[in-house]
Amino acid sequence: MTNCFDKQQEGGWWEDRIANRCSFPIGPVNTFTNIAYMLAGAYVLWNNKAWGAAVECVMLVLLGIGSGVYHGFKTHFAGVCDDAGMFLVFGAMTVYAYAPASEYTPFAMVVGGGSLAVWRFLSEEPAQYLHVLLGVFVGGATMAGTLHGHPLQALVGLALLALGYFGCWQPDQTRHFPLPRWGHGLWHILTAAGIAVLFLSL
DSSP states (O other), X not given: OOOHHHHHHXXXXXXXXXXXXXXXXXXXXXXXXXXXXXXXXXXXHHHOOSHHHHHHHHHHHHHHHHHHXXXXXXXHXXXXXHHHHHHHHHHHHHHHHHOTTXXXXXXXXXXXHHHHHHHHXXXXXXXXXXXXXXXXXXXXXXXXXXXXXXXXXXXXXXXXXXXXXXXXXXXXXXXXXXXTTTHHHHHHHHHHHHHHHHHHTO
């Protein structure tokens, strides 16, 4: 049976050790900053009324729920839900980048993102390649946004995602972030903003 210390250590987030909690929310900041993904989904839908934007909104809400449950309870299954949420969001966005105006795109977004999420639920293998795959998806979406005539917006989205990863996620993992309880929480906020900006550039 997983003990409290092991739960806090799972994932390596700095706040979990500082907060030293054994029950929900194990990482309070890490848990509740996932509201940012839901707000990002609402922002996307507010600015783009297409069905594809509605699908991306739903995917962002599911990511927010999955990541919030993971950081709140720190179970293995919740961690899989967190990974699956990322695959849903970035997989769907990549499909949308190919053909944002097609009537079949919303369905393809569900199939594409959903297939990646199911793969994560069925296997531990995708977790090994998560960051590489997400990097490829982000790069592809940035290129698509640029080619669609919105290079500055696409680059701002990319910059927010890069700042979240290199400026918050990695320093939190290595215990170098200047605000110990906020490294991963700010990653949530910056990536939520970056996803919204990048999607709206497509």
